[in-house]
Amino acid sequence: MLQQLFMQSLNGLGVAGILVIAAAGLAIIFGVAGVINMAHGQFIMVGAYVAAYVDSQGGSMFLAIPLAFIVVAILGLVVERGVIQWIYDRPLETLLATWGVGIIIEVIMKFIFGTLGQKVGWPDLLDGSIKIFARPPHFPYYRVFHVALAIAIMAVTFYIIYRTNFGLKVRAVRRNRSMAGCLGIDTAKIDMLIFMYGSGLAGIAGAVIAPIKAATIDMGFSYAVSSYMVIVLGGVGNLLGIPTGSFLIGEGETLLAFRYNTVIGQLLVFLAIVIAIRVFPRGIFGYQERR
Amino acid sequence: MAINLAGGGATVRKVRRARLIPLWALILGALVMALIGTSPHYAGTDSYVVGLIGKFLCFAIFALSVDLIWGFAGILSLGQAVYFGIGAYMVALSMKLNYTLENATRYGGNIPDFMEWNGLTEVPGFMAPLLSTPVAVALALAIPTLLAFIFGVITFKRHIYGVYCAVITLAEALILERFIVEYQAYTGGFNGITDYSNLRGAPFLWVIIAVTVVCFLGARVLTHSRIGTVLKSIRDNDVRAEFMGYNVANYRIFVFCISAFMAAGAGAMYAAWVGIVSFLDTGPLLSVEAVIWTAVGGRATIIGPFIGAFLIRGLEFVLSGLDIELAGRSIAEYWQIFMGALFIAVVLWIPDGIVGTIGNWVRKRGTGTLGQIREDQDRLAHDRQHDWDPAGATKPGEERV
Numbered sequence: 079m080l081q082q083l084f085m086q087s088l089n090g091l092g093v094a095g096i097l098v099i100a101a102a103g104l105a106i107i108f109g110v111a112g113v114i115n116m117a118h119g120q121f122i123m124v125g126a127y128v129a130a131y132v133d134s135q136g137g138s139m140f141l142a143i144p145l146a147f148i149v150v151a152i153l154g155l156v157v158e159r160g161v162i163q164w165i166y167d168r169p170l171e172t173l174l175a176t177w178g179v180g181i182i183i184e185v186i187m188k189f190i191f192g193t194l195g196q197k198v199g200w201p202d203l204l205d206g207s208i209k210i211f212a213r214p215p216h217f218p219y220y221r222v223f224h225v226a227l228a229i230a231i232m233a234v235t236f237y238i239i240y241r242t243n244f245g246l247k248v249r250a251v252r253r254n255r256s257m258a259g260c261l262g263i264d265t266a267k268i269d270m271l272i273f274m275y276g277s278g279l280a281g282i283a284g285a286v287i288a289p290i291k292a293a294t295i296d297m298g299f300s301y302a303v304s305s306y307m308v309i310v311l312g313g314v315g316n317l318l319g320i321p322t323g324s325f326l327i328g329e330g331e332t333l334l335a336f337r338y339n340t341v342i343g344q345l346l347v348f349l350a351i352v353i354a355i356r357v358f359p360r361g362i363f364g365y366q367e368r369r
Numbered sequence: 370m371a372i373n374l375a376g377g378g379a380t381v382r383k384v385r386r387a388r389l390i391p392l393w394a395l396i397l398g399a400l401v402m403a404l405i406g407t408s409p410h411y412a413g414t415d416s417y418v419v420g421l422i423g424k425f426l427c428f429a430i431f432a433l434s435v436d437l438i439w440g441f442a443g444i445l446s447l448g449q450a451v452y453f454g455i456g457a458y459m460v461a462l463s464m465k466l467n468y469t470l471e472n473a474t475r476y477g478g479n480i481p482d483f484m485e486w487n488g489l490t491e492v493p494g495f496m497a498p499l500l501s502t503p504v505a506v507a508l509a510l511a512i513p514t515l516l517a518f519i520f521g522v523i524t525f526k527r528h529i530y531g532v533y534c535a536v537i538t539l540a541e542a543l544i545l546e547r548f549i550v551e552y553q554a555y556t557g558g559f560n561g562i563t564d565y566s567n568l569r570g571a572p573f574l575w576v577i578i579a580v581t582v583v584c585f586l587g588a589r590v591l592t593h594s595r596i597g598t599v600l601k602s603i604r605d606n607d608v609r610a611e612f613m614g615y616n617v618a619n620y621r622i623f624v625f626c627i628s629a630f631m632a633a634g635a636g637a638m639y640a641a642w643v644g645i646v647s648f649l650d651t652g653p654l655l656s657v658e659a660v661i662w663t664a665v666g667g668r669a670t671i672i673g674p675f676i677g678a679f680l681i682r683g684l685e686f687v688l689s690g691l692d693i694e695l696a697g698r699s700i701a702e703y704w705q706i707f708m709g710a711l712f713i714a715v716v717l718w719i720p721d722g723i724v725g726t727i728g729n730w731v732r733k734r735g736t737g738t739l740g741q742i743r744e745d746q747d748r749l750a751h752d753r754q755h756d757w758d759p760a761g762a763t764k765p766g767e768e769r770v
Contacts, residue, residue: 114532161713169532170445171716174664177657178712185705189698299653303543306536341544341551348544352523352537359527 085215086336087329092221094321094328095228096287101305101312102231102320103279106239109314110252111269113162113172117180118305119298120187121277125150125284126293127187130196139201139289146285147278153183154277158270166269188295195294224286228321231279236317238275248272311351313361322362327351390589394672398582406578409571420569421686423642425679426577430584430635432662432674434628439660440668441592442624443604444530447656448538451545452513452629454651456636458549459512461562461646463505466492468565470500482564487554496555509637510630517629521622530607530621539653546652561647568641577638584631588671591627600624601669661708664715667722676723681711 104118115121125146132142157179165172204223207216239245250258251268259265284298291297304327312323327347334343358364390398405426408419431453438444465481474482480492492500499505520541524534549556556562591597603610603617611617640646649655659678666677685704693700719726 108532112532114536161717164717168716168720170443170535171720173445173447173532173535174657174660175713175716178709178716181705181709181712185703185709300543303540307540310533310536339551341547344544345548348540352520355529355533355537356523356527359529 081211081213082215083333083336085210085217086332088210088217089221090329090332091325092224092328093332094324095221095224095226096283096301097304097308097324097328098228098321099224099231099279099286100283100301101308101324102235103276103283104302104305105309105312105314105320106235106279107273107276108309110248110272111162111166113166113169114176114306114309115157115162115273115276116173116176116302117157117183118280119300119302120180120183121150121153121280122284122287122298122301123187123293123295124153124183125281126198126288126291126297127191127196127284128281129285129288130191130198130293133198133288134196139198139204139285142285143282146281148281150281150284151274151278154274154280155270157277158273162273163266163270184295191293191295193295195292196288197292198288200289220290227282227286228324231282232317232321235279239317244271307348307351309361311354311358311361313358313364315360316363319361319363390586398585402578402582406571406575409574419574420643421682423574423577424639425682426581427635427639427642428659428662428682429675429678430581430638431632432659432666432678433584433588433671434631434635435659436663436666436668436671436674437588437591437631438624438628439663440670440673441597441604442600442621443607444621444625445535445660446538446625446628447535447653447660448540448542448545449628449632449659450651450653450656451538451542452517452632453636453639453655453659454545454549454646454648455513455516456509456633457640457646457650458556458562458636459499459505459509459640460637461565461640462496462556463499463502464567464641465562465565466496466500467502481557481562483557483560483562484554489554493555506637510633513633513636514626514630517626518622521618521625525618525621525625528618539656542651542653542656546648549648549651556648557646559648561645561650562640563645565644567644569644573642577642580634580638584634585671585675588631591624592671596620596623661712661715663722664720665711665722667724667726667728670722670724670728673722673724680723681708 100118100122103121104115108114128146128149129139129142132145133139137145157176161175161179162172165175200220204219207218208222209216237245239248247258247263247268250261250263251265255265283301284293287297287301307327308320308323310323311326312319312321330347330350331340331343334346337343338346355361405422408422409416412419431449434452435446435449438446438449462481469479469481473479474485476482476485478485478490480489484492498508520538524530524537529537550558553559592600599610599615599620602613603615603620607617636650639650658681662677662681663674664677665681666675667673688704689701691700695703715722721729
């Protein structure tokens with residue numbers, strides 16, 4: 079029993095890893111530009127289909143990840159330039175417009191790939207598991223991979239935001255947009271680049287989710303909603319909010335799903351989040367009472 | 370006692386209260402309602418169109434409930450279908466239970482078929498109150514309102530609204546949808562609740578019309594009252610409303626509960642009229658669709674949601690009946706793309722919706738010559754620039770995210 083609990087909490091860590099990858103892009107966009115991208119789930123889905131396409135052409139997973147990043151970042155660029163750049167000052171309506179974008183992406187993908195799901199294989203390297211205990215369940219390598227990739231993505235993001243010239247501008251825009259504009263920073267360009275980067279991360283999320291779930295048209299939505307919850311719980315005041323929120327939600331859902339079932343797990347975690355935001359209205363790492 | 374705030378000028382602007390309903394609207398509305406209400410007599414009770422009309426009216430009330438919170442109070446809920454769905458499920462369960470008491474299922478049981486498939490032998494105790502119709506209707510209205518109240522107390526009291534609120538309500542809807550699919554022994558799961566004797570035909574259509582009119586009037590009274598004025602001020606600038614001494618959270622909770630009540634009523638009638646309720650009626654998709662009906666019709670207008678719901682739903686119906694092919698696919702398959710484009714278009718180009726845009730146009734025509742209008746607009750833009758910042762004035766040391 080204890081052994082199973084331990085394995086489940088390790089699995090929860092893997093789930094949290096996926097959540098970090100899926101939520102990081104969303105949180106950065108929300109943190110800097112103040113908009114939530116309702117098409118995030120569809121961006122994840124596009125990333126998964128890129129992985130499926132690479133797989134069907136005989137390419138490796140490790141080729142699919144950067145390709146998914148590039149493809150979805152370009153998609154994000156199109157969406158940002160086409161729709162979102164006009165409505166940054168109306169965050170609620172951005173939700174509606176991006177929801178529409180999501181619908182359109184979904185239909186186009188359905189037209190291209192059909193409604194059937196596409197299987198994606200793991201590279202041989204990740205086929206196997208760490209045998210912590212003699213008896214199964216073992217801890218599969220791909221979970222390790224998810225956690226490692228999540229850490230890598232957070233590290234890269236941290237480096238970009240806190241250690242580069244570009245990141246300095248991003249933080250300036252985020253602190254005080256009009257002042258940053260006065261100092262000659264092209265805020266629209268910062269928004270655009272951040273949106274591209276965040277979208278690209280969604281693509282990576284899709285590419286690594288695809289092998290465990292198969293690429294389907296509606297796969298992204300539940301990850302997107304979990305990512306929104308990560309933002310609500312973790313907050314966007316600080317980059318640490320993403321891993322914290324993901325860890326709590328991933329572990330909570332996995333352990334409760336193990337104890338009861340998936341739906342009860344999600345329900346209880348949701349209730350816990352709703353109660354938690356009474357204590358942390360802007361998330362655990364949010365600005366206090368920032369308006 | 371009139372206090373001259375303008376200072377110097379002799380005239381004090383009189384505030385003219387809008388009449389409850391303008392006469393022309395009353396006549397037009399009565400005509401439309403009579404046309405709809407008598408439709409079973411000339412179109413046939415079982416005709417598809419009559420069925421659609423009752424359905425659309427329920428959707429219109431639902432959209433009105435979204436309009437009340439979004440258009441008038443600035444709370445965007447992407448999970449309003451939760452309240453609609455709970456109302457619908459309560460009534461549908463009640464009707465199904467009563468139906469199976471009299472009509473045995475194929476396997477001879479007197480419990481709903483989905484319970485039978487899942488190995489239940491009798492109606493679970495907690496569902497017994499639903500056997501009585503008045504209790505079921507009361508629960509269908511009370512539970513969503515109570516839920517909305519609890520939700521409102523938790524979030525609005527802690528200044529959680531805007532994007533956060535939208536995202537949380539969205540998750541709420543998704544989880545309820547999954548819950549219903551998972552606990553299929555009690556909810557019918559993926560198939561939903563079907564096969565019960567739904568109320569079809571003229572008498573119940575009149576009930577729906579009556580409720581529609583009551584909701585319409587109620588919304589009109591509410592939004593033209595003092596409360597409505599405060600709500601609009603909260604929508605436009607909640608910080609200032611708070612400075613004026615209004616308890617913003619309580620106003621938000623109040624309108625959220627009213628809206629949930631309305632949505633639950635719409636759902637209850639929907640279940641009774643249509644005769645099938647499924648998990649889709651509680652999910653995020655329907656919620657967002659209701660928001661877009663409101664947006665297309667015209668937010669912050671009361672007739673807008675009606676027009677939006679009828680227009681979009683009607684268009685969908687007409688398109689799905691057409692047998693035209695476009696690039697090898699039937700035209701109905703493009704409906705989703707059209708909807709997506711509509712979401713974007715309504716946000717980018719017609720944020721006031723159909724009714725709002727027409728209203729603006731009429732108002733402009735009424736104000737005078739083109740030059741005067743342009744002058745007015747310039748002044749308005751100038752005022753806005755200096756006076757109105759949706760995020761509220763930024764204080765020193767504060768960051769805008």
